[in-house]
Amino acid sequence: MGAAERAANEGDEWSAVTPDAARRLVSAAVRAFAERGYHATTTRDIAGRAGMSPAALYIHYKTKEELLYRISGTGHEEALRIMAAAAEAQGSATDRLRDAVRTFARWHAEHHTTARVIQYELQALGAEHYAEIAGLRRRTDRLLRQIIEDGAASGEFRVDDVPGTTLAVLSLCVDVARWFSADGPRTPDEVGALYADLVLRMVGGAS
Amino acid sequence: MGAAERAANEGDEWSAVTPDAARRLVSAAVRAFAERGYHATTTRDIAGRAGMSPAALYIHYKTKEELLYRISGTGHEEALRIMAAAAEAQGSATDRLRDAVRTFARWHAEHHTTARVIQYELQALGAEHYAEIAGLRRRTDRLLRQIIEDGAASGEFRVDDVPGTTLAVLSLCVDVARWFSADGPRTPDEVGALYADLVLRMVGGAS
DNA sequence: TCGGGGCCTAAGCGCTTGCTCAGTGGCGCG
DNA sequence: CGCGCCACTGAGCAAGCGCTTAGGCCCCGA
Secondary structure (H helix, E strand, O other), X not given: OOHHHHHHHHHHOOOOOOOHHHHHHHHHHHHHHHHHOOOOOOHHHHHHHOOOOHHHHHHHOOOHHHHHHHXXXXXXXXXXXXXXXXXXXXXXXXXXXXXXXXXXXXXXXHOHHHHHHHHHOHHHOOHHHHHHHHHHHHHXXXXXXXXXXXXXXXXXXXXXXXXHHHHHHHHHHHOHHHHOOOOOOOOHHHHHHHHHHHHHHHOOOOO | OOXXXXXXXXXXXXXXXXXXXXXXXXXXXHHHHXXXXXXXXXXXXXXXXXXXXXXXXXXXXXXXXXXXHHHHHHHHHHHHHHHHHHHOOOOOHHHHHHHHHHHHHHHHHHOHHHHHHHHHOHHHOOHHXXXXXXXXXXXXXXXXXHHHHHHHHHOOOOOOOHHHHHHHHHHHHHOHHHHXXXXXXXXXXXXXXXXXXXXXXXXXXXX
């Protein structure tokens, strides 16, 4: 995938949202939340970035928190989908783990703006919205743990502490969203490849 | 170290700050910032936790941002000190890397409240305060990279991408602050030991 | 041609925010 | 004893917050 396609993808990230004004608002909110954080972002700022007056926001979203909830929901569903695709594929545990880490880490680099919001602004969600998102996160965690368990059972991996290792791998991938910059020396593909290698070593598999 | 000593250590974390009221304020601010985030924390909340009126805060600190700056400065200096102690010790690169990761990850678990603030509220600092803190972070990064470079040069490690691996190791340790909970199943010592093992595998060293 | 609904804005409400300031109580020192 | 000092408080200011409301524009079917 070239830089142009990547940029197009990033722009298309919210293409399913209609009408156009609602899409512009959610896209503006993601950028603002990622830059300044949820609490430091004002509804005036979001509306301004989307090219409309502050009041227009409330035609499409009930509250500022609903905007965060939609972003968080969409993002977590996408992350879960990526993990599931790798976990449920045919192949050895080694192949599935390599694919899971490669695609999961790459997504966090590619969509680092969205990823930063969904990973680091969780606490700003209301209680029941948080609980719903926490469910998606638990499912992602279970899928990864199953791959590692399979590899340990088949003898492909040598891991003493499966839950601990799962936590570490997930933590490693998620934290990409914090440090990744599009201006940095690494492309998302390179991050995915590097991380897949590092993780296969972590589980004592063949690299 | 037992739970009682750990609790005492956590309480003593700001024992160098005087007078007593200033210490209570900084300790209250750390807890509030870690729970809710900098921007969602009010000066009234900090003062209330410290058992004083909102106005009292401004006798000891000029602004709310100065409180964050002091916390960030102290915390980053401590983290740098820990990394330096391991990096500058005698011994093989393997020994130094194991010690660095063990103590650095353990500190982020033990002091997860402070660590969360210094790692995830950085963007709330003013520009020149941020620049100062960024310098401390760069020094920490350089110390770790040197260990990995030494190990690669001596043949102890097999790493293709030294800067990338350094980034991953640092990211892994730092992110402990995000997920670690004192109520969880793991002690800080156990996290340090697990992470040291995982990282030694990542660099292709003997575990 | 014209009525009605969807989308938008200007204005502003009630409230909270970071921070200030005049005043007070109590402690140490002469 | 009395005086000065200083940590601290109660009250409150200006600014900015999330969000609401009243009204207008424009397109579309009848």
